[in-house]
Amino acid sequence: xxxxxxxxxxxxxxxxxxxxxxxxxxxxxxxxxxxxxxxxxxxxxxxxxxxxxxxxxxxxxxxxxxxxxxxxxxxxxxxxxxxxxxxxxxxxxxxxxxxxxxxxxxxxxxxxxxxxxxxxxxxxxxxxxxxxxxxxxxxxxxxxxxxxxxxxxxxxxxxx
Numbered sequence: 001x002x003x004x005x006x007x008x009x010x011x012x013x014x015x016x017x018x019x020x021x022x023x024x025x026x027x028x029x030x031x032x033x034x035x036x037x038x039x040x041x042x043x044x045x046x047x048x049x050x051x052x053x054x055x056x057x058x059x060x061x062x063x064x065x066x067x068x069x070x071x072x073x074x075x076x077x078x079x080x081x082x083x084x085x086x087x088x089x090x091x092x093x094x095x096x097x098x099x100x101x102x103x104x105x106x107x108x109x110x111x112x113x114x115x116x117x118x119x120x121x122x123x124x125x126x127x128x129x130x131x132x133x134x135x136x137x138x139x140x141x142x143x144x145x146x147x148x149x150x151x152x153x154x155x156x157x158x159x160x
Contacts, residue, residue: 022099035129049122050155056121062114063159066160068149068157071124074101079142082135089133098138102128122148 039045052059078094078101085091086146090098105124109116119125131137 008016012155033125033129035132036123036126037130037143038127038137042144042148044142046144046151047123049118049148049153050157053118056117061152061155063152063157064114064120065152065157065159066148067108067112067115068118068152071101071105072145072149074104075142075145078138080141082138085135088133088135088139094138098128098131 002101021079029117053063056062070123074097078097081094083089104121109119127141131141
């Protein structure tokens with residue numbers, strides 16, 4: 001192994017830092033995700049998101065139906081529990097499931113650029129943070145996710 005002008009070379013393609021910044025410079029810190037409330041016109045918001053994704057994808061929405069339905073399935077698991085209740089606050093179990101949903105979305109967005117674009121345009125992380133422990137906000141988020149999946153299908157989103 002040899003040294004190069006940027007520092008220690010560990011082999012092919014395994015530089016100690018990013019190719020776009022100097023070896024000893026740290027990556028910029030990501031901006032914190034700010035909580036947002038789901039808009040009252042969430043169906044129109046979902047339509048705008050999916051139209052934007054269709055334009056960015058050259059006439060085709062690139063996130064797969066199965067990926068979107070996977071997110072919706074996790075949301076519906078919480079929704080099915082909370083829609084039967086009358087209290088204002090979600091159950092502790094539902095709040096844990098919501099945190100796991102957030103982790104799953106972040107993980108999938110980190111793995112696939114198409115998922116990341118969808119998550120950012122749909123503002124999923126901001127809206128999940130905005131739910132807090134509110135049962136009403138969770139139910140509205142579930143309806144928003146359902147609208148996203150419906151518009152994905154309507155606009156001819158990518159299959160599997």
